[in-house]
Amino acid sequence: MAATVRLQREPFDAASEAEKLRRGRSDVGAVVTFTGICRGDEAGAPLLAMTLEHYPDMAEAEIARHVAAAERRWPLLGIAVIHRYGRLQPGEDIVLVVTAAAHRQDAFAAAEFLMDYLKTRAPFWKQIEVAGDGRTDKIWVKAKRSDDALADRWTPSSRRPAAE
Amino acid sequence: MKLRYFAWVRERIGKPEEEVDPPAGVATIADLVTWLSQRGEEYARAFENPRVIRAAIDRAHVRSDAAISGAREIAFFPPMTGG
Numbered sequence: 001m002a003a004t005v006r007l008q009r010e011p012f013d014a015a016s017e018a019e020k021l022r023r024g025r026s027d028v029g030a031v032v033t034f035t036g037i038c039r040g041d042e043a044g045a046p047l048l049a050m051t052l053e054h055y056p057d058m059a060e061a062e063i064a065r066h067v068a069a070a071e072r073r074w075p076l077l078g079i080a081v082i083h084r085y086g087r088l089q090p091g092e093d094i095v096l097v098v099t100a101a102a103h104r105q106d107a108f109a110a111a112e113f114l115m116d117y118l119k120t121r122a123p124f125w126k127q128i129e130v131a132g133d134g135r136t137d138k139i140w141v142k143a144k145r146s147d148d149a150l151a152d153r154w155t156p157s158s159r160r161p162a163a164e
Numbered sequence: 165m166k167l168r169y170f171a172w173v174r175e176r177i178g179k180p181e182e183e184v185d186p187p188a189g190v191a192t193i194a195d196l197v198t199w200l201s202q203r204g205e206e207y208a209r210a211f212e213n214p215r216v217i218r219a220a221i222d223r224a225h226v227r228s229d230a231a232i233s234g235a236r237e238i239a240f241f242p243p244m245t246g247g
Contacts, residue, residue, distance in 0.1 A: 036247055052246070055170055055239060058223035059246075083246065092189030094246050115247055121225065123239075126169035140172050143243030 003016035004080040006062045008055065014096050019118045021078035021100040028077050030107040034097040034115060048129040048136060052085040054095070055123035059083070070099070073113070074106040081114060083123065106155055112164045113154050119147040165232070166229035167200075169210070173217065176210035186232075193219045194228040196238065210240075218243060 002021065006012075018033045038050050067079050078100035088094060097114045101107040126141040168181045190199045194214070201211045211217060217227055220239045232238060 029179075053171055054246070055168070055220070055241070058220055058239065061223050062225075074214075116232065118247035120244060122239065122246035123170070123220070123244055125242065126245045127171070140243045143245050 001076060001120065002078045002134045003064075004028065004082070005060060005067055005072070006081065007056065007059055007063075008084060009086040010084070011093055012084070012096050014093070017096060018098045021080060022099055024143065025077065026102075027102060028100045029102045030104040031098065031100045032104070032111040034095075034111050035093055035098040036095040036115070037086045038090050038092050038094055042128050042139075043106045045130045047090055048131060049087055049089055049143045050094075050129070051127045053086045053127065054083075054085045058123045062122055063089070065114050065116070066114055066121070069108045069117075070114055074099075074101065074110045076101050076106060076110055079110070079114075081118070081126065083122065109151070116147070116154060118150040119144075120151040165235055166237045168239040169238060170239065172242055173210045173240050177206050191217075191231060192228065193226060193230050193232060193238070196232055197228070216242060218229075237247070 003157055014033055014035050019033050022028045022031055039047065041047055042062060060120065063081050067081060072118045080098040082096040084094055094135050095118060099110040126150060128139055128141055129136050130139060165184060166181060167184055169177050170173045174180050186199050190196055197211050197214050197217060200207045218241050221230060221232065222237055231235060
């Protein structure tokens with residue numbers, strides 16, 4: 001099964017990546033394309049820019065592990081995950097997840113699964129720039145408990161590691 | 165072994181990576197955090213709340229009780245905010 005995992009600074013073309021997963025195939029009945037976007041505000045304050053730091057060697061391996069997990073769990077016909085890093089402006093794309101399957105339930109579920117894990121286990125860290133008093137403040141975005149809860153949905157509670 | 169630091173852990177310690185040679189008694193990630201905290205103010209500050217620190221050994225997530233023997237690269241970082 002075709003699986004693309006890429007980390008890059010440059011913008012990606014979501015439509016083009018989705019098209020690659022269905023091109024020339026008659027078995028793909030569903031393609032789900034999710035794009036995560038840099039918003040222009042964080043907790044009510046205008047955001048000037050967002051910088052994504054990452055652990056390069058681990059990020060690709062970790063995303064690939066989750067792609068493999070998605071393949072084992074759902075009958076997918078194609079997956080693409082592209083995650084950008086570096087300094088981004090509001091309105092720019094951050095992450096792309098595309099899943100292709102015969103039927104929509106599998107494509108939707110796998111895309112959501114991958115996003116929930118990207119939010120909690122992919123080694124990226126966001127730092128945002130917001131306007132302070134006559135200066136720019138750089139703030140590390142805090143991980144959300146709600147993201148951990150979303151990721152936990154995919155693991156039965158009996159198999160979840162004990163909280164630290 | 166090589167240690168790598170990311171995000172505000174890196175900022176507080178003041179460097180992105182270093183080579184260390186911990187003594188034999190330092191067996192787990194938790195032990196390593198304790199040992200590092202004693203190396204200086206900047207380390208103590210970075211690890212002041214160990215429960216918030218995440219670790220990876222050879223590019224895979226591990227828990228704080230993971231054994232460090234044989235590790236080539238250990239990374240410390242805050243909870244992730246990718247995606």
